Amino acid sequence: MLKKQQLQDIKKLQKECEVHDDIQLKLNWNMLENRESDHLDFLYYENDTLIAFLGLYPFGSTVEVCGMVKPSERRKGHFYHLFQEGMVVAKQCQYKKILLNTPAASRAAKKLLFKIGANYSFSEHQMVxxxxxxxxxxxxxxxxxxxxxxxxxxxxxxxxxxxxxxxxxxxxxxxxxxxxxxxxxxxxxxxxxxxxxxxxxxxxxxxxxxxxxxxxxxxxxxxxxxxxxxxxxxxxxxxxxxxxxxxxxxxxxxxxxxxxxxxxxxxxxxxxx
Missing domain, CATH: 3.40.630.30 (Gcn5-related N-acetyltransferase (GNAT))
Structure with missing residues (x-):
């Protein structure tokens, strides 16, 4: 279970990333706030400031992955390290399918996903x-x-x-x-x-x-x-x-x-x- 302060830090970082990149991240807050343990969430702090976050969201045998890095701290390997930790857990949990999601407008995220060997699968629209x-x-x-x-x-x-x-x-x-x-x-x-x-x-x-x-x-x-x-x-x-x-x-x-x-x-x- 994530602590109250951790949830607040994740929300703060999400807002900073969304404003900086003009995007909307999908962090599945219902699942984050109802975790029964913290083994699916990976947080990296420096001087009490959340620098990077990655979450795993299981849906049956499929697990979705979404993460973010503080804009001023990117290209330092923070996301890749958290991703590697997440994949160790995904393997231990024996998920059959791993999906990484990113805002369609985020070029930086797509370059990173291509770098780690992920392949495009499909897209979703968020509608109001x-x-x-x-x-x-x-x-x-x-x-x-x-x-x-x-x-x-x-x-x-x-x-x-x-x-x-x-x-x-x-x-x-x-x-x-x-x-x-x-x-x-x-x-x-x-x-x-x-x-x-x-x-x-x-x-x-x-x-x-x-x-x-x-x-x-x-x-x-x-x-x-x-x-x-x-x-x-x-x-x-x-x-x-x-x-x-x-x-x-x-x-x-x-x-x-x-x-x-x-x-x-x-x-x-x-x-x-």
Missing amino acids: WQRSLVEPIEGITLRQAEVDDLDMSIRISIEAFGMAREDATSMERSFQKERQTEMFMIDVDEKTVGKIRVSRKEREAWIYGFSILPEHQGQGIGRKVLCQVIKEQSSAGYSVHLEVETKNDQALGLYKAVGFNVVHSQDYYTYLL
Whole structure:
């Protein structure tokens, strides 16, 4: 578990890097603040000042890696040393896939990833809802997920995302531990057809894991769900955000249709131990 001061230092360094580089880093704060140990986080200090940080974020058998270095202390090998430490832990944990993420606009990060032998895999857009009107919603029910919904939630991840059962089970159990996050099951005619997570912090509501069973896709359910979530969160005073892979044309079209616009993009690179 990271200490309160360490979390504050990470936030301070993140803000400094984002302002200096005009980017937005993806540090998965829900996971950082809910760590049960500190073996996945690597911090380098000089004179009580955080100089570099690297975090590992497991999603089943995949682990995402994101890091940053104080702008005035770059090109001194700080990130590379933390990365090497992180890869030792990744190997010990036997993760099957390693993904490094970086803001699409960060040329310096891409040069470093190329140097260590990482290969480009895919990109994600970060989107924010920017429309004022939401259409009426009928025919669906969003309800809080309960313990008895675990098997269905795992099934949806397997069928909608193509995940292995082991990964789906691991991820669902980890999501249950996150604070400030709610899981909703999507019911149509009293039958569960999908799920969606909403994480709220600092007046922002983020949508994650939005999925509909394949046999119920293409029926307008997704649009209704999005409209309902947008209406509830925006009415409560939250801006509404989500992430989507850039090659997912169907999802991109849906999000844009209900009023989401792209504000940032993240590139993902695979790394082989």
